[in-house]
Amino acid sequence: MVITSSDEVQESNHDKRSELKAFDDTGTGVKGLVDNGIAKIPKIFIHDRRSGVSSDADHSSDVPVIDLEGIDKNRSQRAKVVEGVRDACTKWGFFQVVNHGIPESVLEEMISGVARFHEQDSEVKREWYSRDYTRKVLYNSNFDLFQAPAANWRDTLSCVMAPRQPNPQDLPHVCRDIMIDYSNKVMVLAQRLFELLSEALGLDPNYLKDIQCAEGLFFLGHYYPECPEPDLTFGTSSHSDSSFLTVLLQDQIGGLQVLHDNQWFDVNPIPGALVINLGDMLQVSSVQIHTSLACQVMIK
Numbered sequence: 001m002v003i004t005s006s007d008e009v010q011e012s013n014h015d016k017r018s019e020l021k022a023f024d025d026t027g028t029g030v031k032g033l034v035d036n037g038i039a040k041i042p043k044i045f046i047h048d049r050r051s052g053v054s055s056d057a058d059h060s061s062d063v064p065v066i067d068l069e070g071i072d073k074n075r076s077q078r079a080k081v082v083e084g085v086r087d088a089c090t091k092w093g094f095f096q097v098v099n100h101g102i103p104e105s106v107l108e109e110m111i112s113g114v115a116r117f118h119e120q121d122s123e124v125k126r127e128w129y130s131r132d133y134t135r136k137v138l139y140n141s142n143f144d145l146f147q148a149p150a151a152n153w154r155d156t157l158s159c160v161m162a163p164r165q166p167n168p169q170d171l172p173h174v175c176r177d178i179m180i181d182y183s184n185k186v187m188v189l190a191q192r193l194f195e196l197l198s199e200a201l202g203l204d205p206n207y208l209k210d211i212q213c214a215e216g217l218f219f220l221g222h223y224y225p226e227c228p229e230p231d232l233t234f235g236t237s238s239h240s241d242s243s244f245l246t247v248l249l250q251d252q253i254g255g256l257q258v259l260h261d262n263q264w265f266d267v268n269p270i271p272g273a274l275v276i277n278l279g280d281m282l283q284v285s286s287v288q289i290h291t292s293l294a295c296q297v298m299i300k
Contacts, residue, residue: 019044020146027129028122029141029155034225035122045233047150063258063267064088066276068192069099086200093278094258096270097193102185104272110182111251113175117157118223120174128157128172136166153233155223162187162217175221183217186247190214193245193276213244224255246277 019042026032033042066085071078088095117125117139128139137159142151157175159166161183171179194214198207208214224235235255250256250269257264267275 016044017146020151023151024131024141024145027126029118029125029129029139030153031118031125031155031223031225032122034227039228041153041227041229041233045151045153047233047237062260063265064092064095065270065273066095066097067099068097068101071192071196082196082199085196089197089200089278092258092260094260094267095276096267096273097189097276098270098273100189100274101192102182102189102274106178106182106185107249107272107274109178110249113178114157114221114223116174117172117221118155118225136160136170137172148237150233150237152236153224153227153230154235155225157219157221157223159219160216161219163215179219179221183219187214187217189274190217190245190247193247197245208244218243241277241279243279245279246275248275248277250275 023033023042023044028035064084064087066081066088068081069077071081085095125139128137130138131140131145132138133143137157139155139157141155142148143156143158145151157172159171159179161179165180165183168176168180191209191214194208195205198205198209201207204210222236227233238259248256250267252269252271254266254269256267256269256275258267259265
């Protein structure tokens with residue numbers, strides 16, 4: 001048995017915090033480390049990769065894919081899609097959507113726009129670097145850098161795009177136009193998804209919109225620079241999203257996994273598809289809605 005004194009623990013915590021602060025003070029994120037040519041990743045990024053779930057991810061074809069083609073014109077097709085959404089949300093909490101109305105060219109330009117921002121000169125990006133989350137637009141590495149057990153190999157551009165869209169001049173010029181265009185189109189898609197989710201719950205199509213589930217949009221543009229020791233860290237560690245709904249655009253390299261039946265499944269990227277994640281808040285709302293409906297039935 002190894003006995004660690006409280007002084008040793010405090011010294012270790014102090015060293016870690018000092019290293020985190022030194023990294024954060026550069027204002028250049030993970031991309032700055034890569035640009036400096038590091039061959040080994042700093043200790044703050046090394047994860048204990050042991051897990052209580054299986055890491056085998058060879059069942060990617062099982063992740064549901066929902067085709068939205070014709071749902072506004074064909075009642076039987078819409079009913080089929082609603083049933084598919086209900087099944088995907090009940091069993092997975094995730095699904096991919098195709099024929100969602102956002103042109104593939106817009107998706108590609110959004111990916112390119114995020115890359116353009118993160119691949120700018122460090123001095124240009126540094127003006128956006130901050131941990132002041134009252135700012136309208138900011139860029140940093142790991143929102144929980146000083147709280148997480150280990151940092152992720154990731155930088156992020158973030159901005160609240162709705163309900164009050166920022167002044168275009170407040171957005172980075174290298175991706176300003178596409179951020180606005182993409183966000184507007186995602187809001188339209190979200191309205192349709194909330195209609196389908198409402199119907200899947202047996203409610204009026206406008207129910208979730210009427211209780212303001214579709215009011216806000218928080219934009220995150222993640223960037224994962226090439227890592228010299230990828231087996232020691234994660235781009236994004238395991239987590240759940242607290243939002244009502246997450247619309248995820250991933251490039252064709254892939255890497256996203258979802259947890260299902262205590263096993264990780266790859267979500268293979270489909271050209272033009274978007275990944276939909278049922279967030280924690282919507283799952284809680286759904287339980288409350290079901291409880292409310294059950295009470296009404298029992299009263300009757």
